[in-house]
Amino acid sequence: MGCAYCSRKEKLTKEHIIPDSLLDIFAECDFTIRGNSYFKADPIIKDVCFKCNNEILSKLDNYGSNLIKKYFINEYEPDARLNIDYDYRLLSRWLLKIAYNGERSFKRNTELFKPYLDYIMGSTEENPRISLFAGLAIDTSPMPEYYHDNIKLQVITAPKFVGETILEPTDAFETSFRIRKNMNGLNISELKESFLFRFGSVIFLLLLWKDNSDLELVNSFEWIIENMYPYKLLNQEEREQTEIKRVTHAFNIHALVLIDTDIGMDFADRCSIGMFQGKDPIDIRKSLSLGWDEHVKEKRLKALENRKNIK
Numbered sequence: 001m002g003c004a005y006c007s008r009k010e011k012l013t014k015e016h017i018i019p020d021s022l023l024d025i026f027a028e029c030d031f032t033i034r035g036n037s038y039f040k041a042d043p044i045i046k047d048v049c050f051k052c053n054n055e056i057l058s059k060l061d062n063y064g065s066n067l068i069k070k071y072f073i074n075e076y077e078p079d080a081r082l083n084i085d086y087d088y089r090l091l092s093r094w095l096l097k098i099a100y101n102g103e104r105s106f107k108r109n110t111e112l113f114k115p116y117l118d119y120i121m122g123s124t125e126e127n128p129r130i131s132l133f134a135g136l137a138i139d140t141s142p143m144p145e146y147y148h149d150n151i152k153l154q155v156i157t158a159p160k161f162v163g164e165t166i167l168e169p170t171d172a173f174e175t176s177f178r179i180r181k182n183m184n185g186l187n188i189s190e191l192k193e194s195f196l197f198r199f200g201s202v203i204f205l206l207l208l209w210k211d212n213s214d215l216e217l218v219n220s221f222e223w224i225i226e227n228m229y230p231y232k233l234l235n236q237e238e239r240e241q242t243e244i245k246r247v248t249h250a251f252n253i254h255a256l257v258l259i260d261t262d263i264g265m266d267f268a269d270r271c272s273i274g275m276f277q278g279k280d281p282i283d284i285r286k287s288l289s290l291g292w293d294e295h296v297k298e299k300r301l302k303a304l305e306n307r308k309n310i311k
């Protein structure tokens, strides 16, 4: 078997799915969840040659983990707006690589990535037909994060763009809400596959369009997503700086597979604020999380020390 990236028959080395630089930053994330399956947050694959791994892919990991360190270790306030600078090519190559590694480890979808390999390896100037969106993951729920396993690092294949809203009003005045029973997904005809990544307080959505997709249709889907959902389209041509905002609410922060609309965000925020008779759900979570926060601090400090000792 050859290398998954350059297909040369070299000695193969280990490569992490979630880059170990991220596992160092979020050291408390001992395991992660993906769709319905859980795995130790240190899964590896062994089909990448030394050269690809160390000369090309590790540079992408460096770029990605520095971006996460710069902006997304912090937790933000619910109405935060964050300006980020990014390098579109490096960021999209990094995310494609992580998605490809993940799919190989689950022995799915591996052929899907063949058309993107040259781009990931940086050996073509041509941009593949993909779209990249970003937003902030901010926990506005009263539940401490550990109640739902530790999900600061996640890769989800085929997240669902909710067609309407996750919650629906039960009366005409929209004073009470319930979880919608039949949640239809948005039908995105030109889509080949999609991935959602959560790393700390950022969520990236990576959409891969069909090879023969109609560019105008792709542009209209991009427009629809940017205008119906809180996500921001990351541009590959203009200035690579943009402002992103919260894309999660109390009802999907622990179920990121469901992507809610702007209207759904509003329903969910009104509903969760109304549930606690004037008490802020975030204050409730913070008071329940004191011990956990200590644990996180200690784990991260230890990881930092270990890193220093290795160097």
Ligand SMILES: [Zn+2]
Residues within 6 Å of the ligand: 003, 004, 005, 006, 007, 008, 048, 049, 050, 051, 052, 053
């Ligand atoms: Zn290789």
